[in-house]
Amino acid sequence: MKFITLGPAGNNHELVTLRYLDFHGLRDRAALAFARDFSEGAAAVLSGTADFMVQCAVHPECSTTMARSFDGLYALDTFISPSRDLAILQRKDVAQPRTLAVMSPTLGYIDASRWEDVELVPTVSEVTTGLIEGRYAAGVGYASTAQDHPELLRVAQFIGTVDDVWIVYGRTRVTEGRLLAWPDSPASRLYREAA
Incomplete structure (x- = not known):
């Protein structure tokens, strides 16, 4: 399994992608590659030379990357993480x-x-x-x-640092036309406590 994110090595995209791989227990089973920009990363996922791509949602290329869903690149996961100070x-x-x-x-x-x-x-x-x-x-x-x-x-x-939202892209559309959310997320617990 190959993940790709924005290079160079040592940046916030690498740090947070490695955290994500650790969270899912994938560090030893996944390779990490770096792209010059997210257009290159998206092309790698779409061509099959990479399986997944991780991007910070505030990155200036995010809306362009999201539009690649019309080419078959889909957002399949999101998460929140701080990065380097x-x-x-x-x-x-x-x-x-x-x-x-x-x-x-x-x-x-x-x-x-x-x-x-x-x-x-x-x-x-x-x-x-x-x-x-x-x-x-x-x-x-x-x-x-x-x-x-x-x-x-x-x-x-x-x-x-701020707690940024990060997006994971792949070639499989996981929404199946419905909302995907974590029903027992920390936010869900806050909503229940406030209601």
């Missing part, structure tokens, strides 16, 4: 950065008005790598990177 990271060799590199879904986590320019970058991993390599002076990246590279980076503002 985020922070506004700043290079130590830049006194006052004027541009902030950020993946668009993370813009809502911060007040971007203090930056002259905001540069949209496709992934948090790319922001983080760009900070290490010196392509960006400041950006929303993985907080742990400042600990891993204390000579280069500092945390200008700790953000933390």
Whole structure:
């Protein structure tokens, strides 16, 4: 069984996909591959070179991926998971950065008005790598990177993580024309307690 998600290795998509595989007891029975983007991942599932794909629901490509259901790619599971803590990271060799590199879904986590320019970058991993390599002076990246590279980076503002919704896609349509929900989910218990 082969799962595919957005690369590169070490990003939130890998972290959360591995958690999902662990939850289902599949870590030792499933291979994990990485795609450059979700169009490539969807094509791999549709062609049979991968069986399932995992995508964060706030990823900018999510609506395009969901539309691939007309090609035979179906959402078959969803789950909620936090990912790596985020922070506004700043290079130590830049006194006052004027541009902030950020993946668009993370813009809502911060007040971007203090930056002259905001540069949209496709992934948090790319922001983080760009900070290490010196392509960006400041950006929303993985907080742990400042600990891993204390000579280069500092945390200008700790953000933390949110509980994102994640979608698992495959070639089998599981809804059979009906609503699929977990009747004894934590949310269901909250509803019963509130009623």
